[in-house]
Amino acid sequence: MDITRLWAPNARVRFMTEGQPSAEGECVVYWMQRAQRARDNPALNYAIATANALKLPVVTVFALAPTYPNAQRRHYQFLIEGLVDTERDLEALRVPLVVRFGNPPAVVAKLATELNAAAVIGDENPVRIGEQWRDQLAKKIHVPFHLVDADVIVPTSHFLREEYAARTIRPKIHRLLPEYLKPVPRLVARRPWSDSDRPKGEKIDTKSLMKEVKAAGVGPVQGYQGGTDEAIKRLHTFIKERLPRYAADRNEPTPYMTSELSAHLHFGQIGPHTIALAVEAAEDIPDESREAFLEELIVRREVAINFVARNPKYDELSGCPEWALATLAKHASDPRKYNYSAKKLEAGESHDPLWNAAQREMVITGRMHNYLRMYWAKKILEWAPDAETAFNIALDLNDRYEMDGRDPNGYTGVAWAIGGKHDRPWPERPIFGTVRFMSYESTRKKFDSDGYIARVRSLEQGKLFDA
DNA sequence: ATCGGCTCGCGCAA
DNA sequence: TGCGCGAAGCCGAT
Secondary structure (H helix, E strand, O other): OOHHHHOOOOOOEEEOOOOOOOOOOOEEEEEOOOOOOOOOOHHHHHHHHHHHHHOOOEEEEEEEOOOOOOOOHHHHHHHHHHHHHHHHHHHHOOOOEEEEEOOHHHHHHHHHHHOOEEEEEEEOOOOHHHHHHHHHHHHHOOOOEEEEOOOOOOOHHHOOOOOOOHHHHHHHHHHHHHHHOOOOOOOOOOOOOOOOOOOOOOOOOHHHHHHHOOOOOOOOOOOOOOOHHHHHHHHHHHHHHOHHHHHHHOOOOOOOOOOOOHHHHHOOOOOHHHHHHHHHHOOOOOHHHHHHHHHHHHHHHHHHHHHHHHOOOOOOHHHOOHHHHHHHHHOOOOOOOOOOOHHHHHOOOOOOHHHHHHHHHHHHHOOOOHHHHHHHHHHHHHHOOOHHHHHHHHHHHHHHHOOOOOOHHHHHHHHHHHHOOOOOOOOOEOOOEOOOOOOHHHHHHHOOHHHHHHHHHHHHOOOOOOO
């Protein structure tokens, strides 16, 4: 592979610094940030292809910040469980994984210098802190630094402006799918590290790495294991047992009909290509179910990523559309029948048994039923003193308890429910104005609420469902 | 059980 | 400039 061809402009690649790799360089560093996997990872492939073209070895570095805004022990545990699989899978590609604690741009810059890197390749991550880390690294190093958008099917760079709704991005994504929804090749490093030259990092062992983690807060979740192996296992179970009836039954609360892969996707332990291609290839799946699932995996997930990548206020109410901000402001002084503190909500102590069940499910399992995520956030708007407070409470609870907290899907979900993001106006009512309302009565009719509440009660008594 | 209206603005056809 | 239609709803009429 010729490096000039490899490094030609490409929608999936962003050049953070200019220039060609130094001839004296001794390796290519792959900074694994969000794409925490060895399989179907275009950023890793780009690093391996670059190294192979330069006849250099590749080393992957994962820099683990000892704390991260809102991240709890349950998130670190899940992430570190994933690193065990990833280290083994990288080994098969003749790429070592170095894990070091510290501030990521500082850790990566230090390692790149220590190892005399010819180039640093990273993966994209649309959240603010990831963007800051990459900008800081670009200022610290003097070798070419490229980023590869590895965790979307259609590269984010195709959509330079914030999309207004799913319907505006949908036709664009569908037009580009033939180009991007293709198998990702498996590349192997041609030049491995010799054992004596191998850079030293932390030994990847979940228990000892967890000792270094400074984050406090809620502990690990029982029965929801991190890692590529677990993700692949869940994917195959989903395709076999649930996908055939996904279109009709996706909102069933007992048993769950969803793939339960959101946290693995969030940490990049599985990539969207792996899931989408497996679902496309599955046999005996009604078109309706296949399409409903791919719509959520690709269109809804990538419009959420577009929102976070293109709207700097993705985690504030003020990032929501004008019509919604105006209507919420108009209803700001409407009387609230219930007014709960953040603490009361966090404890799952409202008057509404369905809402309490959803909140407690999230606390116990790190997940919440998809349908109830909407209801849950809308009720916080109804019961908080004002819309901005509601937005912040919902996002804070989501980020701390959900295993996929701080994911674009979560930011978009809260903005949709409370701020009308990607939605349209509906008949005007108290508090909500023309933001879509959801009622307890019709949710109970549409959704097996009693079954769900019973399920959560069993969870509280220590019984696990669907592990 | 099913249906239309509610309300705003984007994107495309003209 | 006009028009169709949309991130998962609600309500009342038939």
